[in-house]
Amino acid sequence: MTSADVKQLVWGAILLALAACVPLVANGYWMSIALTIAMFTVLSTSWALFSGPTHYISLATAAFFGVGGFLVGTGMSDYNVDYWTMVVIASLAGTVLAFLVGLATLRLSGVYFVIFTLGLAEMIRTLVSWIQNNFTGSRGLYVLTDLGEVDIYLHLVLVAAFVYLAGWWIARSRLGFAMRIIGNDETVARHVGINTAFSKVILFTFSGFVASLVGALIAPRYTYIEPNGVFSPELSFIVVIMALLGGTGRLWGPIVGVIPFALLQEYINANYSNYSTLVLGIAFLVIVYFLPQGVLGRLEQLWAKRRQSTW
């Protein structure tokens, strides 16, 4: 470990500790926004761990998130299992699902992968609704715990710390090195002896695990779990927008997109709720045409230019 590495770790720890202090100053309204930001920070950072280097646009976040939330709901309402046991089971189930999806799709070209992940949440949702309608009978799932928003927020900050640490470690490991080569040229990567499929599946599984864990941890916030809500495909798109808006080139890139976009969404939903879809569309177009490397990438370009001109 070089001193730069240690410095990064220390800075990360300080910032996370500050984030954990937010509940001390925030009131109810801002606490709920902070919770949303924490949730999307974890989701888009783990999304970028896989999709950043590989350029595979995964839209499966909602599927894993939904599996997490839904299993917690089912376990607690239908089988009276303890909340924390269900969190473990749900995130394991999400991990296994992500592993299987990765195995089936990651050997194939980018488009197939996008389409497959796009429909995954929708398919699981229709299957779950069908099973509920025909076999189990109960449609309302309650997640009743004594966890408040502050508790959930702290859990998510803890998960964020874990994701950042994992990302920090991956960037310095053989796996991260392999991912960068795959991102630059997959054929080259194969020829120098990298097991491309294996590396991709591992990282995809990791992001699936995190998404289902977040889905399980956030479930107490909603109290009432409905398949149509937790499997909403919009979530996947928002995660993609936030990560790309910030920039996926760096580990802390996504959070640069998460905070402004979460605030923007909050504002739009409160004042112009009819236009939220339109805003999503415009955000995508702005990213593609004006910020292809994200806000961070653009800033880095400007920075490099300035340094060149002063020299």
Place this chain on the structure above:
Amino acid sequence: MDILITGLLLGGTYALIAFGLNLQYGVARIMNLANGEMIVLGALAAFWIFIADAISPILTMLIVAPLSFFGNWLIYRFLLRPLVRRAKNQGQLEVDSILATFGMAFALVGVMVSIHGEYFTYSYLAEPFEILGETFALNRIVAFCFAVLIGAALWLWLYFTRAGMAVRAVSVSTEASGLVGINVPQLSAIAFALGGAVTTMGGTLISTFITLDASVGVVFTMKALIIIIMGGVGDIRGAIVAALILGLVETAVARLIDPGLTLAAAYAIFVLILLFRPQGLFGRKPS
């Protein structure tokens, strides 16, 4: 028997939509994920004109087709062409066009919701019609006939005219067709616009027998993509067979098991294809 014919009728319209997307992806190399929204636009136009002036959706197609052609040409020329130029390789273009067309899809949904937020309900030719002693809805049959007609016209154009041959050449190899003097950018724009127009007409036809709403487009995008992957990209014969299979399976599942499971069934086919024949039903394995 009932399932067989209803499924085939549905598959006919699906085939037309997949034809449109095939032109866009196979020739212009743009994976257009706003494809479903084009369908919904066609449906919205049919609904709107029918409610306002009671004009038949079949006639609406005559207005919709040129408008959609022009609109899609503008989209390609001013939004997608810059991406084609910017892209260093096919993978880069793919990612960019996926994101850009997703953006368009969302923006279109947003606009359509503000125009008409509810279901596009109208009733056109909802009369019984008898084939082989069983009754079917007349609108499904009419839609199928027009889908076949449009598809056949397009096929004739592609295989028996000079312009059609140039389009096929571009779909085989962009570089080589440029070398033999084909204006590739112009032809790509035309193929993209034509694909969009065909898709919109398909949407107008579908709206006569399925009630759509502004946000349903993404389901149709998925179906069109499943058909194309099943049939093999650029393979028209494969797409037709795949569309008929999808129509049949969906109808069978809806009738025999549960209408809520049609999407899951389409998906099951998709997974099987991805796992066992990723090159398409009739495609050859890449060497």
